[in-house]
Amino acid sequence: MEGTELNWRLLAKRQWPLALSLAGITIAELGSITTSPGWWQVPGVLVICAIAVLAPRRPFDAALALAFAVVCAALHLRFLGVGFEPHFFVSGATISITGAAMATIAILVRESTYGRAGAGTLLVIAAMVTAEVLGWPVVSATEYQQWRPDWTSYLFGATIMLVLAIGTGLYFRARDNERSSQLAASVAAAQNAERMALARELHDVVAHYVTAIVVHAQAGQLNREFDVLPSIAASGNEALTAMRRLVGTLRDGESGSPAASSSLLDDVRSLVDESGLPVRLSVELADAVPQELARSVLRLVQESLTNIRKHASAVSAVDVSLSSQDGVLRLEITDDGVASGVPVGGSGGYGLVGMRERAELLGGTFRAGRREPTGWTVRAELPIA
Template sequence: MRVRRWAADIGLGVVFAVVLAFWASRLADSWGGGYWRFGCAAGAVVCAIALARRLDLARAATAGLAVAGTAVLAAGFAGLPGEPGPGAALGLAVLVGSAVRSLPLRPACAVAAGGFAVAAGSLFTAHSLAAGVPAVTVMNMLAWLTAVVAGLCPRLLDARRRAVAERVRRAERLTLARELHDVVAHHVTGIVVQAQAARLVARRSPEKAGDALAAIEAAGSDAMAAMRRVVGLLRDGDDAGGPATTEPGPLRDLVGRFEAEGREGPEGRQEREGRQVRLRLPDEEETAVWPPEVTSTVYRVVQESLTNITRHAPRARAVTVSVERDRDAVTVEVADDSPAGPARHVPRGGYGLLGMRERVQALGGTLRAGPRPGGGWSVLATLPLSGPLSGPLSGPLSGRDRR
């Protein structure tokens, strides 16, 4: 990198020297005498400052503008050839372009405005305006405009790249947040429920405490496995947060754990009926051709819905989990029969329903969550198998907001 910079500066110095020598010869031929000395001296100083711009760009740009502005005033009062000349104009163009490219917004705008003022100030050195805008002014304006465009284009490209990178980082953070909530919260909820039951079981029926602790140990192992999958997501960037499948095995295991958690209430007593879950799944041959992002989202919607029932509808005794294909879309519905009451109200601020909405929306699907007409609560998601569905994410999201 340093070698390239040195090479670029050496090449730029050669260009500066050639332009200054050419302009000196032209002034000597047209004006004669020593009129070329002042313009070449001012141009050489501005070019030297431009070559030293990497030391402190803001100060270098300020110094270059000051020297060029002083040269304009001196040439105007002394009747010298028009300033800034080609050498000074080229040096100013390098300074203005570098400032617009690299400096913060306000200093960059200030340098650009100063460059425009110096370029327009060349009108002051014009000896006659009868023939229109002097050539020296046109030259300085073109040099200033080229410098601004050359500095602004890469600045805008950098800003766009930063914006894209920020969107990608935000998407990754949201993905990780969803995975942490969907995977870890599901297992931790089960551990909390079983720990509440085990504490009372140990007090009332000590002989059953071993079974309760074994269940907690199994739930903890599942939570550790889930955490490893989330870590895998961080390391590899794949959707390793859970099974990307709607095959009967994983979903039946999920439903089985949900039913087992509901057989024993948090007060330690054995429920007579427990939770009864009706599970309807498509054939394995049919699900085998579904996209993996669809199957993974189906699993997550069912998992989060069951977790919400455990948290916010403990009196629910009948739950229906249905996964069906309707033409070119997959429909997932999780419904319960929980009665209306204070338990239905949950303070806002959770992320479960929000995560489900983001997952479904990312695939172009729709999500509806709300009370059922006959009582209970329903979560209904529709996911397209090919191409995004039209229309925004819809459905009542208030009421018993399970998150």
């Protein structure tokens, strides 16, 4: 809308069809204008056409300028127009000027508020009517009878052209609004996806390390002889390091997930060692795993192990299986623990949601549920390609 001026490159890309059309019409009219002593009117016509071409930059100001220029051209025609062809005097405005006025009205309706568009349109109409009125008395009565138009047809044609100009402006206005709505929806969706990704990362990082702190603190309450302070301090330092890494990654404009190393197996083993759970790890990867997929796999493993520590008790075995076949990576994590009556760190409830979102964003599937007789199972299948 008006107020945001187009840059020159975009203006040229958008207005070149109008510029060529007006140039062609003006060239076609030059033969009738330059053969008479009124050749000086050519610059005036060119100025009016240029105003129409540049109108998108400042539509309402362009309407004012065009109205002023049309009236000035009509005054010149009225008082200095000796030698012109009679049909120019009777019409009061050339075809190129009429086309420029229509284009300006269409641009005004498209770009400006309805109030300014209405006011600008009335100004242009008033200027065109003034040009017609000033042209009538220039010719003699005989010439007027020879060249006079059918005023009923003339008014009907003028109305059709006005409706066409306004309708064109309204059409492009509606199209621009639709595109703006689609762009706003796309931006909102991208922002929402970014917030969800950030929420998943914060949940994964904070939940993993804070859970370790809480578990150690609870263990210290049960066993007073067990010195938990070093473990709590270590987990706290790891949490701070992970948060700094996450913030640094976001500042660099990269993905919210920390980059996986060249070896997915080493990264998974590192998570297993940090978990403190009795984990049996099985890895059979026949295909190379892309970095983005490796990051998501690490997050799924991390969140699953964190959930076991938070929600299960009496865990004697945890099985982590990672394999690939036919372009599909399969991850399965099971435990034999018993559901804890009071989950460590509260209910939360966002872990499984985030894990499912991760899998679906990569075009995969995710399932999680209880296993018999006790325990929990997490399965994910992710396409490698």
